[in-house]
Amino acid sequence: MTIFALVDCNNFYASCERIFQPRLINKPIVVLSNNDGCVIARSNEAKILGIPMGAPYFKFRNDFKKKGVIVLSSNYALYGDISNRVMTVLSSFTPRSEIYSIDECFLDLSGFDHLNLTEYCKHIRQCVLQWTGIPVSIGVGQTKTLSKIANRLAKTSKKTEGILDLNNSPWIDIALQKTEVNNVWGIGRRWSRVLERQDILTAYDLRAAPERWIRQKFGIVGLRTVKELQGLSCVKLEDESPDKQTICVSRSFGKPLTDYTALKSAIATFSDRASSKVRKHGLIAGEINVFVQTSPFNTDIEQYSKSITLSLHPQTNSTQEIHRAAMRGLNQIFKPNIHYKKAGVILINLSRPEKAVKDLFYPYVQSNDQLSKAYDIINQRFGSGFLQLGQVKKPKTWYMNQNYKTPSFTTRWDELPRAK
Ligand SMILES: [Mg+2]
Known part of the structure; x- marks a missing residue:
């Protein structure tokens, strides 16, 4: 007989923000999407105030002020890192688990039924809370679908205290009816x-x-x-x-970019970031797509949207090669006097180095060259973007609007939380 548990972090983004900022505990919090667009996460207190998911910030700004809602820009470096920690802790409770999303994980508990599963899950919940600071809810059932249902009820019903075991339970019919x-x-x-x-x-x-x-x-x-x-x-x-099919790094700019140098620096940064990512996944890329576009919402300006795909031959994950191709792509699609609002780089045709297609003229692939390795080590130590390939310094103009972002407490040395 199979037994699955679904562990889901409660109000994950809001909970991450609270770990290092106790002032946020018990307060209504909302987290905004990139460029502070709309609400993508709410704490329980904010849900109770009736703030809808997806609420556009510019419309709700006054409402938030009136109700005392604390507004935060999204801090994905923090959420990603905390998610990794939670998943690592969870994987220590069973030999088999599946990370389902940034804040959800299935645990295979088949063969654990000699234990009192409610007690075991209480123990898991306690450990995750103590070791990472994140509260979770856990649902248990004989199938993934049933564990999802159990989890939902565990979260919504006070009586369950965050844990519901529907495996061999007399409550299963009632749970399904609800x-x-x-x-x-x-x-x-x-x-x-x-x-x-x-x-x-x-x-x-x-x-x-x-x-x-x-x-x-x-x-x-x-x-x-x-x-x-x-x-x-x-x-x-x-x-x-399964292995990733594509890796995309793109941004909407806080203010539109018009000059070539600024756009070049943005594309260079994206391509460096993308090549780091592709190495991290142990893959190499066969093609690169570079794209730029204006804002479709600003109809007063000349609209322009263009992308180009170049092949990387031989397949590679070298920072230099990918950078060079990205610059070549940008040169071919750049048009002056345009207000660029968004740009990005997508690496496609990804594969494992050992599975790469070799041909007569390039019987090799370029994987993890020494320079790229050194580049990764330095950036890991001093913070992403510390070292970049030769180019102009990043102009401030292309940063996203993130007016309410909390520090990257766990991923940057210079933003570590301070104990007072
Ligand atoms: Mg969740």
């Missing part, structure tokens, strides 16, 4: 509309739905969900994530 069908994992809004028309309103109804009809309407994927609700595990744990 779960609306559109909240079942994998059932989108479109499917739930079709189901509701057949009076299938809850997960409980869906579990008993006629399988032939489900299969006809929703195919094998739909049938799998029904089987999962019945306790038959059909969606396996994916503990080896």
Whole structure:
């Protein structure tokens, strides 16, 4: 028999911000998207105040002030690092786990049923909280779909104190009745509309739905969900994530860029960042795409949007080679007197060095050359962007608007939290 636990961090971004800033505890917090656009995360207190997800900042600015909501720019360096720590802690409680998203992880607890699973999960929860500062909720079930449902209820019901074990539980029917069908994992809004028309309103109804009809309407994927609700595990744990297909580094600029030098410095930074990333994943790239564009929302200016794909031959992950190609690409698509609002670099056709296609004239690939390695070590030590290939200094103009960003407490030496 299979047993899965789904561990989900509570209000993850808001919780990360609170670790090093106790002043934020018990206060309504919202986190804004890049360039301080709209709300992408809310603390419980902010949810209670009725602030909707996706609320545009410029519309809600006064409302936030009135209600005392604390506004923060997103700090992805912090969230990524804390996520890694949480996942590392979680992986110590079972030999098999799957990182499902930045703040969710499935644990395979098959064979752990000699333990009291509620107690075991309490222990996991306590350790994660103590070692990382992040509160989590845990749902347990015989399938991934059931563990998702358990997790949802664990989070919304006070009685559960953040943990719900639906494995061999007398409460399973009630739990399924309490779960609306559109909240079942994998059932989108479109499917739930079709189901509701057949009076299938809850997960409980869906579990008993006629399988032939489900299969006809929703195919094998739909049938799998029904089987999962019945306790038959059909969606396996994916503990080896597939290799990345593309790596993209792009930004919207705080203020539009017009001059070539500024844009060149931005593209250079993006390509350096992208090549570091591709090395980190142990991959090499076969092509690079460079793109620039104006803001589609500003109709007063001349609109321009252009991208170009160049092949990297031989395939490579060298900072220098990728940088050179990016500059070549920019030169071909740059047009003067344009207000550029966004630009980026995408590395494509990625593969493992040992699987790379070699040809007669280039019977080798360029992977982890000494210079790039040194570059990574220095930037890891002194902070990303400390060392860059020869070019003009970054002009301030292309930084994002991040007026309310907290320090990168855990990833930059010069921003470490201070104890007073
Ligand atoms: Mg979460």
